Amino acid sequence: xxxxxxxxxxxxxxxxxxxxxxxxxxxxxxxxxxxxxxxxxxxxxxxxxxxxxxxxxxxxxxxxxxxxxxxxxxxxxxxxxxxxxxxxxxxxxxxxxxxxxxxxxxxxxxxxxxxxxxxxxxxxxxxxxxxxxxxxxxxxxxxxxxxxxxxxxxxxxxxxxxxxxxxxxxxxxxxxxxxxxxxxxxxxxxxxxxxxxxxxxxxxxxxxxxxxxxxxxxxxxxxxxxxxxxxxxxxxxxxxxxxxxxxxxxxxxxxxxxxxxxxxxxxxxxxxxxxxxxxxxxxxxxxxxxxxxxxxxxxxxxxxxxxxxxxxxxxxxxxxxxxxxxxxxxxxxxxxxxxxxxxx
Amino acid sequence: xxxxxxxxxxxxxxxxxxxxxxxxxxxxxxxxxxxxxxxxxxxxxxxxxxxxxxxxxxxxxxxxxxxxxxxxxxxxxxxxxxxxxxxxxxxxxxxxxxxxxxxxxxxxxxxxxxxxxxxxxxxxxxxxxxxxxxxxxxxxxxxxxxxxxxxxxxxxxxxxxxxxxxxxxxxxxxxxxxxxxxxxxxxxxxxxxxxxxxxxxxxxxxxxxxxxxxxxxxxxxxxxxxxxxxxxxxxxxxxxxxxxxxxxxxxxxxxxxxxxxxxxxxxxxxxxxxxxxxxxxxxxxxxxxxxxxxxxxxxxxxxxxxxxxxxxxxxxxxxxxxxxxxxxxxxxxxxxxxxxxxxxxxxxxxxxxxxxxxxxxxxxxxxxxxxxxxxxxxxxxxxxxxxxxxxxxxxxxxxxxxxxxxxxxxxxxxxxxxxxx
Numbered sequence: 001x002x003x004x005x006x007x008x009x010x011x012x013x014x015x016x017x018x019x020x021x022x023x024x025x026x027x028x029x030x031x032x033x034x035x036x037x038x039x040x041x042x043x044x045x046x047x048x049x050x051x052x053x054x055x056x057x058x059x060x061x062x063x064x065x066x067x068x069x070x071x072x073x074x075x076x077x078x079x080x081x082x083x084x085x086x087x088x089x090x091x092x093x094x095x096x097x098x099x100x101x102x103x104x105x106x107x108x109x110x111x112x113x114x115x116x117x118x119x120x121x122x123x124x125x126x127x128x129x130x131x132x133x134x135x136x137x138x139x140x141x142x143x144x145x146x147x148x149x150x151x152x153x154x155x156x157x158x159x160x161x162x163x164x165x166x167x168x169x170x171x172x173x174x175x176x177x178x179x180x181x182x183x184x185x186x187x188x189x190x191x192x193x194x195x196x197x198x199x200x201x202x203x204x205x206x207x208x209x210x211x212x213x214x215x216x217x218x219x220x221x222x223x224x225x226x227x228x229x230x231x232x233x234x235x236x237x238x239x240x241x242x243x244x245x246x247x248x249x250x251x252x253x254x255x256x257x258x259x260x261x262x263x264x265x266x267x268x269x270x271x272x273x274x275x276x277x278x279x280x281x282x283x284x285x286x287x288x289x290x291x292x293x294x295x296x297x298x299x300x301x302x303x304x305x306x307x308x309x310x311x312x313x314x315x316x317x318x319x320x321x322x323x324x325x326x327x328x329x330x331x332x333x334x335x336x337x338x339x340x341x342x343x344x
Numbered sequence: 345x346x347x348x349x350x351x352x353x354x355x356x357x358x359x360x361x362x363x364x365x366x367x368x369x370x371x372x373x374x375x376x377x378x379x380x381x382x383x384x385x386x387x388x389x390x391x392x393x394x395x396x397x398x399x400x401x402x403x404x405x406x407x408x409x410x411x412x413x414x415x416x417x418x419x420x421x422x423x424x425x426x427x428x429x430x431x432x433x434x435x436x437x438x439x440x441x442x443x444x445x446x447x448x449x450x451x452x453x454x455x456x457x458x459x460x461x462x463x464x465x466x467x468x469x470x471x472x473x474x475x476x477x478x479x480x481x482x483x484x485x486x487x488x489x490x491x492x493x494x495x496x497x498x499x500x501x502x503x504x505x506x507x508x509x510x511x512x513x514x515x516x517x518x519x520x521x522x523x524x525x526x527x528x529x530x531x532x533x534x535x536x537x538x539x540x541x542x543x544x545x546x547x548x549x550x551x552x553x554x555x556x557x558x559x560x561x562x563x564x565x566x567x568x569x570x571x572x573x574x575x576x577x578x579x580x581x582x583x584x585x586x587x588x589x590x591x592x593x594x595x596x597x598x599x600x601x602x603x604x605x606x607x608x609x610x611x612x613x614x615x616x617x618x619x620x621x622x623x624x625x626x627x628x629x630x631x632x633x634x635x636x637x638x639x640x641x642x643x644x645x646x647x648x649x650x651x652x653x654x655x656x657x658x659x660x661x662x663x664x665x666x667x668x669x670x671x672x673x674x675x676x677x678x679x680x681x682x683x684x685x686x687x688x689x690x691x692x693x694x695x696x697x698x699x700x701x702x703x704x705x706x707x708x709x710x711x712x713x714x715x716x717x718x719x720x721x722x723x724x725x726x727x728x729x730x731x732x733x734x735x736x737x738x739x740x741x742x743x744x745x746x747x748x749x750x751x752x753x754x755x756x757x758x759x760x761x762x763x764x765x
Contacts, residue, residue, distance in 0.1 A: 035351075124354075166368075167368070169374075208368065229360065
């Protein structure tokens with residue numbers, strides 16, 4: 001396990017570069033992101049551990065970041081002051097571009113993985129905005145009317161956008177649809193609905209709670225996972241949009257971040273306020289000849305963080321299982337998931 | 345609250361257990377919600393005497409629909425459905441559709457009727473809201489209306505022996521409402537003094553609200569025909585005032601009135617401490633929030649929901665004490681979250697019981713008086729309470745209102761409205 005200290009700053013998000021297997025970036029804020037500056041760390045994995053290659057200072061906390069899919073040295077940040085900033089690692093100490101439209105904290109940014117020319121942001125102001133790096137104004141604003149903690153482009157389609165929000169709904173927007181009164185909204189799935197596969201010992205779903213994170217499965221193009229304040233991870237299949245397919249309780253407190261494996265179609269990783277990062281299978285076993293449905297379960301956990309775990313990301317390269325996590329304990333840990341899996 | 349305080353609160357909200365995700369309903373806004381963009385009522389006038397005594401139901405409903413159409417300036421073709429809450433008219437379905445057409449709505453605006461006694465006005469709001477919520481329509485109008493002058497309440501019909509002899513509950517359900525008031529007074533020891541105090545208090549609040557001009561924005565006035573009872577001469581007059589409000593009413597004055605039901609112990613109900621028999625209507629324009637925003641219609645409030653309960657018919661008056669907790673539980677709220685309770689004052693006996701049993705803050709209950717002062721046009725009341733509550737929320741800058749009423753034959757309803765003014 002490798003470790004890096006973000007002394008004086010509490011990390012909110014960690015992301016591997018999509019271009020280099022040894023490069024990481026961390027978005028963070030002073031004073032737990034409540035008040036004060038933000039800092040964007042660019043880290044390199046070296047033979048002598050993790051080294052900070054460069055950092056950028058910002059006026060307000062950084063809640064998220066996204067690597068550009070088009071330029072290997074560029075990355076985007078989500079600011080507490082409502083700003084988006086594009087930094088270039090090769091260019092000085094200031095951002096090379098910036099956008100200011102959101103009225104409140106930006107909680108997530110995501111780069112379009114298919115059409116690499118657009119990115120999106122989601123904010124406490126209840127909107128998701130679609131942007132182009134070439135344009136000063138946003139291309140499109142999708143109203144959600146509820147604090148949007150997480151928004152993403154589908155990794156399978158350039159015009160499908162999803163988001164989760166305080167109101168316990170998973171929304172799906174199809175940007176190809178006509179911008180009618182629905183503003184491209186095609187589905188709004190209640191996250192707190194009864195799951196298709198009721199997990200053992202979980203007879204009744206509780207009411208709606210804030211949803212803090214979600215992620216698209218990298219292999220199954222209609223499958224997503226969500227998690228939030230009630231600590232339950234849920235999977236969804238957009239072909240059955242009435243509610244969740246699976247529900248996986250286990251975390252004792254809110255789940256802050258989820259990420260599906262880039263290598264295995266049924267495995268995902270979570271980070272929680274209970275200070276653990278856990279590995280799960282959703283029980284689909286598609287790889288092993290299963291039918292895509294079954295009980296999800298925890299495969300193992302990493303409990304070396306000593307404060308709220310806030311971010312997780314998988315390394316895209318090399319052997320399956322390497323990941324990075326960050327927490328309010330001012331630490332970034334890089335570790336191999338396989339070392340923390342329990343026996344069968 | 346500063347930005348950093350809000351961030352702290354936001355994080356601390358992430359630690360709330362799922363069962364009581366706190367008060368989400370108070371803050372949550374989304375485009376699919378049902379919102380009220382306009383709420384108005386006619387003046388409430390005494391049956392048999394007041395300005396509306398010779399105005400048939402269809403005229404009252406038509407004038408209300410016209411007022412909604414003119415004030416909202418909405419394209420009438422966008423109103424897909426109109427629901428009329430009414431109790432007494434024998435051909436209310438004809439009235440509903442005819443009034444819609446007479447008020448200048450196109451043939452494409454549909455109409456229907458709902459009835460659940462004194463909650464019919466609220467039923468109509470709930471019905472339209474439900475249609476919007478499930479996506480059946482985007483925009484509709486709820487009306488509550490009653491002409492107790494032209495279609496008076498004749499009491500329960502004579503049921504077959506088979507039904508009447510089947511159970512004591514059936515006989516209780518056919519009981520005159522006044523008797524149920526006496527039952528409440530007897531069962532729960534609510535004496536005449538308490539009832540008269542409650543009634544005088546209602547009159548004083550209503551009189552104050554009237555003299556301060558608070559009720560002006562609830563109402564629209566209109567011209568109608570009135571027959572002078574002395575000369576039988578037809579006159580054209582303007583209905584522009586609630587005529588049941590008596591300033592200077594005191595418990596002492598009310599204490600001198602004779603019992604209305606001398607043969608039914610304890611005979612504490614009088615004409616002064618019960619709701620008045622009255623004509624009137626209220627109308628509410630509802631639509632999906634996304635539509636209101638698109639049309640630029642002002643969003644007054646969101647209609648969160650309503651619920652009905654049923655209890656022993658012989659003490660039907662106490663049902664708000666069942667309906668209100670049921671409603672609040674649904675939305676994880678407590679009575680302290682509510683700024684205004686509009687509870688229909690069918691009788692002082694049930695009014696006193698509800699105030700004491702629910703443990704309400706007196707300042708929050710019927711701040712503009714209730715049916716004892718304003719009157720209780722049966723089908724109108726449920727919608728009228730929402731009009732009154734919205735106007736009071738607007739005046740005071742408060743946010744949350746619960747309306748509730750007891751319902752004849754032993755039922756009750758309650759509704760939750762959250763102001764966005």
